[in-house]
Amino acid sequence: MFFRTAEDESFMRSALELARQAGCMGEIPVGAVVVREGQIIGRGYNQREVLRSPLAHAELIAIQEASRALNSWRLTGCSLYVTLEPCPMCAGAIVNARIQRLVYGAFDPKGGCCGSLINLLALELPHQTAITAPVLEQECSQLLEQFFQGLRA
Amino acid sequence: MFFRTAEDESFMRSALELARQAGCMGEIPVGAVVVREGQIIGRGYNQREVLRSPLAHAELIAIQEASRALNSWRLTGCSLYVTLEPCPMCAGAIVNARIQRLVYGAFDPKGGCCGSLINLLALELPHQTAITAPVLEQECSQLLEQFFQGLRA
Numbered sequence: 001m002f003f004r005t006a007e008d009e010s011f012m013r014s015a016l017e018l019a020r021q022a023g024c025m026g027e028i029p030v031g032a033v034v035v036r037e038g039q040i041i042g043r044g045y046n047q048r049e050v051l052r053s054p055l056a057h058a059e060l061i062a063i064q065e066a067s068r069a070l071n072s073w074r075l076t077g078c079s080l081y082v083t084l085e086p087c088p089m090c091a092g093a094i095v096n097a098r099i100q101r102l103v104y105g106a107f108d109p110k111g112g113c114c115g116s117l118i119n120l121l122a123l124e125l126p127h128q129t130a131i132t133a134p135v136l137e138q139e140c141s142q143l144l145e146q147f148f149q150g151l152r153a
Numbered sequence: 154m155f156f157r158t159a160e161d162e163s164f165m166r167s168a169l170e171l172a173r174q175a176g177c178m179g180e181i182p183v184g185a186v187v188v189r190e191g192q193i194i195g196r197g198y199n200q201r202e203v204l205r206s207p208l209a210h211a212e213l214i215a216i217q218e219a220s221r222a223l224n225s226w227r228l229t230g231c232s233l234y235v236t237l238e239p240c241p242m243c244a245g246a247i248v249n250a251r252i253q254r255l256v257y258g259a260f261d262p263k264g265g266c267c268g269s270l271i272n273l274l275a276l277e278l279p280h281q282t283a284i285t286a287p288v289l290e291q292e293c294s295q296l297l298e299q300f301f302q303g304l305r306a
Contacts, residue, residue: 054226054250055208055217064208073207088273089249092242092266097207111278113245120241123270126263 004132008103011035011081012136015105018045018058019083019143025050029143032058032082034066034075034099041078042066058082059090063097074098083140085112085133091120095127103132105140157285161256164188164234165289168258171198171211172236172296178203182296185211185235187219187228187252194231195219211235212243216250227251236293238265238286244273248280256285258293 011033018031022045034042044061048054059082066075079101080094085108094102102114102121113120114131121129134140164186171184175198187195197214201207212235219228232254233247238261247255255267255274266273267284274282287293 048226052224052226053217053220054228055213055220055246056226057249060208064206067206067208071205073201073205073209075207087245087249088276088278089242089245092240092245093208096210096240096242113273113276117276117278118271120273123241123266125241125270
């Protein structure tokens with residue numbers, strides 16, 4: 001869980017910027033980027049309410065954009081950065097897309113399936129994705145806490 | 154795993170018909186329908202290769218169509234019928250969409266996460282989905298076997 005690269009914080013800051021965009025729209029602030037050879041090829045932020053879609057999580061939107069960029073369902077050699085530990089759907093999409101490495105910011109004790117409730121990426125599935133976490137945990141979790149405090153205010 | 158309704162075989166036959174469409178296009182033959190109050194409101198079949206998307210599984214396409222039909226990310230009171238046991242991504246999407254009941258045809262011992270490798274729907278997630286399986290298991294698994302035999306021929 002603790003292998004890191006020099007670029008991790010920089011790409012997580014890009015994901016945080018996208019998460020803030022979600023928050024400005026009244027969405028739970030989660031952002032994600034897909035990176036290949038040092039370049040961002042997919043961006044996403046949570047748009048469940050705006051798009052009225054249960055599939056519109058940051059990770060799925062970023063994966064879809066990266067697939068279009070590569071014209072393939074196989075995101076071989078790609079890393080996905082996301083500000084919050086993925087849910088089961090997004091963890092499964094990461095495996096289905098053959099993403100090489102997942103980097104996430106904050107843990108999600110209630111719904112996270114990449115180490116918290118369970119680690120889906122450790123199942124005997126057709127592909128294995130490495131995990132690095134947490135990266136910029138404090139910034140990522142603070143953004144979520146501030147959002148939920150705002151809702152209760 | 155064995156609570157059934159009189160309509161289950163009929164809706165599974167609709168899902169099988171969609172699975173055959175996938176097979177005709179050279180895709181792994183999996184089909185799905187979302188049902189609400191006895192009506193099909195979402196249809197999908199696997200289009201991973203055609204759409205070059207790791208997200209283009211039958212279940213996600215059917216859920217997306219049903220969400221558009223209801224103009225909501227909450228598919229409350231809906232059942233999802235699919236010819237093959239869902240993968241982690243699709244199992245997670247079923248929970249995220251608040252689907253009430255999942256009915257599937259064939260088990261998937263290598264990748265199924267609704268009873269085979271694991272039962273994701275039994276996790277302590279924000280929503281619980283009931284499972285009925287198998288329904289028309291022989292027809293559903295034969296369709297897949299014939300497809301893979303054809304690939305090897």
